[in-house]
Amino acid sequence: MFDLEAAIRGWKRGLTNSPVLEDGYREELEAHLRDKIADLVGQGIKPEDAFREAVAAMGGSEKIDSEFFKAHTTKRHGRPSWQPPWFMPALFWSYLKTAWRTIRRQRSYALVTIAGLSIGISLFLFFFRLYDWARSVDTFHHDVDRIHCVVQRFASANGGEDHLAFVPTLLPSALKDEIPEVEDTTHFYQPGRIIVASGEHSFFENHVLCVDPNFLSFFDFPLLAGDRKALFDKPNSVVLIRSLAEKYFGREQPLGKSLTLNNQLDVVVSGVVMDWSELPSASSITFSMLVSLEAAKGLFHLADNWTVHNQTAFIRTAENSDPAALSEKLDTFVKKHYPGGAETRSPRKIYFMPIRQIYYFAPQVRKYDSSNFMGYSIFLGMGTLFLFLVCMNYINLATARAIDRAREISLRKIVGANRKQLIRQFLCESVLISFFALPPSFLAYKLISTALIARLGVSWDCSLWSRTSSVLALGLVPLITGLLSGIYPAFVLSSFRPIQVLKSQAAKKSRRRIQKIMVISQFAFCSIFTVLGFVWLKQTRYIYRADLGYDRTDVLAIPLSEETNSKLVLLQERFKNNADVVAVSASNWLPGRWRTRMNVTPASQIENLGWTMYAYGVDYGFFDLLRMNIRRGRSFSRTFEKTDSFVVNAAAASLFGWQEPVGKSINVGDKNGRIIGIVDDFQFDNVHYPMGPAVFYQEKDNLSFILVRALLPESQGRLIEALRKSWSAIVPDIPFEYISLNDHFEEVYFSETKLASEVISGIGAVAIFLSCLGLLALASYSIRTRMKEISIRKVLGASSSGIFGMLGWDFLKYVLLSDFIALPIAYFVSRQILKSSYTVRTSVDAGILLLTAFLTFLAAVTAVAVQVQKAAVVNPADSLRHE
Amino acid sequence: MVSKALVAASAKPIILSLLLSGENYGYRILQRVKVVSGGVLEWSEAMLYPVLHRLEADGFIRSQWKLSEEGRMRRYYFLTKAGACELEQEKARWLSVHDALMKLWAPVGNVD
Numbered sequence: 001m002f003d004l005e006a007a008i009r010g011w012k013r014g015l016t017n018s019p020v021l022e023d024g025y026r027e028e029l030e031a032h033l034r035d036k037i038a039d040l041v042g043q044g045i046k047p048e049d050a051f052r053e054a055v056a057a058m059g060g061s062e063k064i065d066s067e068f069f070k071a072h073t074t075k076r077h078g079r080p081s082w083q084p085p086w087f088m089p090a091l092f093w094s095y096l097k098t099a100w101r102t103i104r105r106q107r108s109y110a111l112v113t114i115a116g117l118s119i120g121i122s123l124f125l126f127f128f129r130l131y132d133w134a135r136s137v138d139t140f141h142h143d144v145d146r147i148h149c150v151v152q153r154f155a156s157a158n159g160g161e162d163h164l165a166f167v168p169t170l171l172p173s174a175l176k177d178e179i180p181e182v183e184d185t186t187h188f189y190q191p192g193r194i195i196v197a198s199g200e201h202s203f204f205e206n207h208v209l210c211v212d213p214n215f216l217s218f219f220d221f222p223l224l225a226g227d228r229k230a231l232f233d234k235p236n237s238v239v240l241i242r243s244l245a246e247k248y249f250g251r252e253q254p255l256g257k258s259l260t261l262n263n264q265l266d267v268v269v270s271g272v273v274m275d276w277s278e279l280p281s282a283s284s285i286t287f288s289m290l291v292s293l294e295a296a297k298g299l300f301h302l303a304d305n306w307t308v309h310n311q312t313a314f315i316r317t318a319e320n321s322d323p324a325a326l327s328e329k330l331d332t333f334v335k336k337h338y339p340g341g342a343e344t345r346s347p348r349k350i351y352f353m354p355i356r357q358i359y360y361f362a363p364q365v366r367k368y369d370s371s372n373f374m375g376y377s378i379f380l381g382m383g384t385l386f387l388f389l390v391c392m393n394y395i396n397l398a399t400a401r402a403i404d405r406a407r408e409i410s411l412r413k414i415v416g417a418n419r420k421q422l423i424r425q426f427l428c429e430s431v432l433i434s435f436f437a438l439p440p441s442f443l444a445y446k447l448i449s450t451a452l453i454a455r456l457g458v459s460w461d462c463s464l465w466s467r468t469s470s471v472l473a474l475g476l477v478p479l480i481t482g483l484l485s486g487i488y489p490a491f492v493l494s495s496f497r498p499i500q501v502l503k504s505q506a507a508k509k510s511r512r513r514i515q516k517i518m519v520i521s522q523f524a525f526c527s528i529f530t531v532l533g534f535v536w537l538k539q540t541r542y543i544y545r546a547d548l549g550y551d552r553t554d555v556l557a558i559p560l561s562e563e564t565n566s567k568l569v570l571l572q573e574r575f576k577n578n579a580d581v582v583a584v585s586a587s588n589w590l591p592g593r594w595r596t597r598m599n600v601t602p603a604s605q606i607e608n609l610g611w612t613m614y615a616y617g618v619d620y621g622f623f624d625l626l627r628m629n630i631r632r633g634r635s636f637s638r639t640f641e642k643t644d645s646f647v648v649n650a651a652a653a654s655l656f657g658w659q660e661p662v663g664k665s666i667n668v669g670d671k672n673g674r675i676i677g678i679v680d681d682f683q684f685d686n687v688h689y690p691m692g693p694a695v696f697y698q699e700k701d702n703l704s705f706i707l708v709r710a711l712l713p714e715s716q717g718r719l720i721e722a723l724r725k726s727w728s729a730i731v732p733d734i735p736f737e738y739i740s741l742n743d744h745f746e747e748v749y750f751s752e753t754k755l756a757s758e759v760i761s762g763i764g765a766v767a768i769f770l771s772c773l774g775l776l777a778l779a780s781y782s783i784r785t786r787m788k789e790i791s792i793r794k795v796l797g798a799s800s801s802g803i804f805g806m807l808g809w810d811f812l813k814y815v816l817l818s819d820f821i822a823l824p825i826a827y828f829v830s831r832q833i834l835k836s837s838y839t840v841r842t843s844v845d846a847g848i849l850l851l852t853a854f855l856t857f858l859a860a861v862t863a864v865a866v867q868v869q870k871a872a873v874v875n876p877a878d879s880l881r882h883e
Numbered sequence: 884m885v886s887k888a889l890v891a892a893s894a895k896p897i898i899l900s901l902l903l904s905g906e907n908y909g910y911r912i913l914q915r916v917k918v919v920s921g922g923v924l925e926w927s928e929a930m931l932y933p934v935l936h937r938l939e940a941d942g943f944i945r946s947q948w949k950l951s952e953e954g955r956m957r958r959y960y961f962l963t964k965a966g967a968c969e970l971e972q973e974k975a976r977w978l979s980v981h982d983a984l985m986k987l988w989a990p991v992g993n994v995d
Contacts, residue, residue: 059927063929067929
């Protein structure tokens with residue numbers, strides 16, 4: 001039942017605080033209130049509602065105060081001097097001052113907090129920037145959402161489908177002519193490595209694209225020199241990126257200068273574009289040189305046809321058209337241009353995939369280039385987790401120091417601060433501290449980015465100021481970190497009861513439970529990070545030593561070019577004569593990420609569509625050189641081979657399903673021949689993939705590398721010089737370069753895993769360090785509050801070592817508990833990640849978990865030992881007298 | 884809506900004029916203002932009392948606690964002599980403003 005009189009009494013009590021309400025004023029307002037209520041009730045409104053309405057109309061005492069001020073001032077729009085401006089909370093300056101004093105008074109604590117925060121913030125910002133950069137891939141092209149890559153679907157070896165982003169030369173123009181929704185197209189061909197010569201300098205260049213003349217008007221790579229519309233008007237034109245232009249011409253003006261490609265074709269530089277490391281966002285298409293497709297046709301024997309799928313094609317759809325709705329039109333298109341149907345090696349379907357999607361999110365499509373977005377997300381996730389950890393650390397330190405501030409808080413309360421104001425004050429303080437962490441985090445950002453960018457192998461403009469999102473993050477991250485880490489201490493600190501505090505009984509019990517939870521979860525995080533770091537380290541080593549079916553140590557690869565092909569036998573002979581050389585062979589690519597594929601069909605089964613398999617072109621002696629084990633039959637041999645013959649691996653042999661595969665006849669691409677041997681399974685492609693079926697054929701015309709196995713690793717330097725000498729004696733025009741197979745392997749594959757393990761274990765180490773600081777703070781706090789207890793225990797006969805054990809156990813049990821919680825999680829998570837990303841993978845064993853537990857424990861012991869020791873040896877008389 | 888500045892400026896003459904017809908109390912004044920202005924002027928409680936107290940401090944009105952017919956104590960305000968004089972002056976000021984505006988808004992004729 002609503003009691004009007006009681007409600008009015010309550011309301012009146014609420015007004016008592018206001019100093020302006022002099023004698024009689026409150027009564028007058030009460031009379032007013034009663035009149036209004038009587039009126040409203042007279043209108044048929046319930047007393048309760050009438051009361052509420054009347055009170056609301058009256059406004060609080062603060063409103064009355066400010067109106068009172070207005071009625072008595074000569075300023076017309078004056079803000080009462082005791083009210084803060086609208087943009088600042090009350091007492092803002094006082095809070096700032098107090099915060100600054102607190103920081104100065106507790107320097108070492110502030111230093112720890114600020115250091116932690118700045119590491120956390122900078123790490124987060126870096127991973128955020130990296131994520132943002134990767135996320136915004138290709139956005140510098142206008143209408144990037146309308147650009148799609150053309151993908152064809154083929155039947156594959158295992159009855160599934162292969163998605164290929166490679167099309168025949170004639171397809172793009174046909175698409176543009178026949179499908180009105182396709183507004184424009186462009187396409188390019190990746191020729192692989194070519195020799196580029198300027199005067200007497202010549203180099204191999206890897207990132208060359210042969211492009212349609214409209215390539216640079218279709219895409220918006222920023223042009224530094226040249227006329228965008230007329231770049232490829234003359235067929236023998238090339239466009240270079242800036243760094244390549246500097247490599248060949250130094251500081252001279254590159255436009256109009258000539259270069260020679262593959263010692264055959266003279267071309268003229270018609271433009272210079274920006275390096276990809278300077279682009280405003282990441283680019284999925286990277287190149288160092290663009291050659292007009294017209295000119296490249298002669299160079300690489302390209303022909304206009306519908307049968308060779310080797311071009312990457314992009315289309316721009318017309319505005320407001322839906323590429324997904326084109327599938328019917330594309331089906332008729334396929335029927336028209338590939339009349340053979342599914343039996344021939346024609347695509348079943350064509351579809352368009354948005355360019356931004358195909359780069360990261362289409363692992364099923366084989367394409368011009370790809371990258372894995374997962375890594376960036378995982379890094380961002382780790383950055384976020386670490387930031388949380390740092391927040392927790394702040395919370396721990398702040399609550400541990402709370403007792404020191406109890407008096408200040410009590411005094412504030414006594415002179416009239418309410419809880420809301422105090423909470424605001426402490427939030428202000430934590431935000432301020434996290435903004436203090438901003439300048440050092442710039443420094444840390446600089447360090448982190450220079451250290452990591454070199455390792456990541458990406459070059460990009462990592463400045464925080466060049467993108468709106470990162471500038472925004474720069475303001476928001478410290479703010480949110482401050483609020484997040486400040487909110488709990490603010491509630492704890494503001495809850496002190498002045499009377500108890502001033503009687504010197506700090507509130508103890510409830511708060512410590514939360515602190516324990518904090519310590520436990522902090523250490524749990526650390527353990528998880530550490531386990532992940534160890535697992536990755538182990539995985540890196542494991543892959544490094546894993547048996548991939550061949551031996552890549554002490555093997556040098558020397559790139560060949562077309563001109564050297566005629567002299568290949570001679571070169572190999574000369575190389576073999578060197579005393580430091582064990583074996584010489586050649587191949588058309590290198591193990592690491594070798595993924596050429598061909599269609600393979602057993603010759604007897606005409607109906608069978610066959611399989612798409614790895615197909616590797618190699619020279620004599622390849623298997624011996626890489627120490628691959630021939631299981632049955634023999635390898636290629638100079639004495640026997642008259643016709644085409646093939647070596648298959650065990651996986652392929654079992655796929656054919658023959659009892660005795662050796663001697664059976666198969667078709668590989670357009671070659672027909674017998675299987676002469678079976679080699680053990682191996683992995684030349686990405687180690688993430690399972691070892692697939694593969695076939696080796698003899699390559700004669702298109703070998704790209706001479707492989708040389710050195711006798712001893714120590715003699716390599718001498719060997720290289722000798723090889724260079726024999727090389728330049730035979731083919732003086734061609735640059736001599738070499739790479740060790742091991743380096744190549746590390747470069748193409750290994751670097752990311754290694755990097756991941758380094759980053760994770762680095763974060764783990766910093767996390768453990770910070771958590772130990774948190775534990776240290778907790779220990780010192782807790783021991784101070786228990787000093788009396790310890791002294792009494794000693795008086796009653798407890799020994800120093802007994803107390804040491806008791807206190808130590810008190811803290812360390814939390815660390816143990818956190819290990820109990822974290823290790824199973826870490827075990828599960830790391831196994832899951834390994835499972836999802838590697839086929840050749842190590843196991844997560846008990847050793848790693850135990851080592852992690854031991855390390856965290858050791859770190860924790862070191863952190864608390866000093867504090868506990870101090871407490872254990874204290875003279876009870878001193879502390880009891882002090883108390 | 885009447886602007887804040889106009890409300891503030893007109894509060895004094897309106898209150899004085901209302902009290903010319905006899906003593907009155909806060910709640911009634913508020914309601915009278917609303918009725919007289921046809922709902923255009925709607926003062927807030929928080930504003931009224933400070934203004935009344937200000938006028939009292941300036942000596943234009945005086946107040947007295949009295950028992951009302953309903954048996955409740957109310958603070959009644961009434962005009963002083965100084966208040967009546969002030970009202971006359973206010974009236975002259977407002978009328979001159981009013982005249983000027985009327986002349987400016989006259990449908991025909993020149994202001995001169």
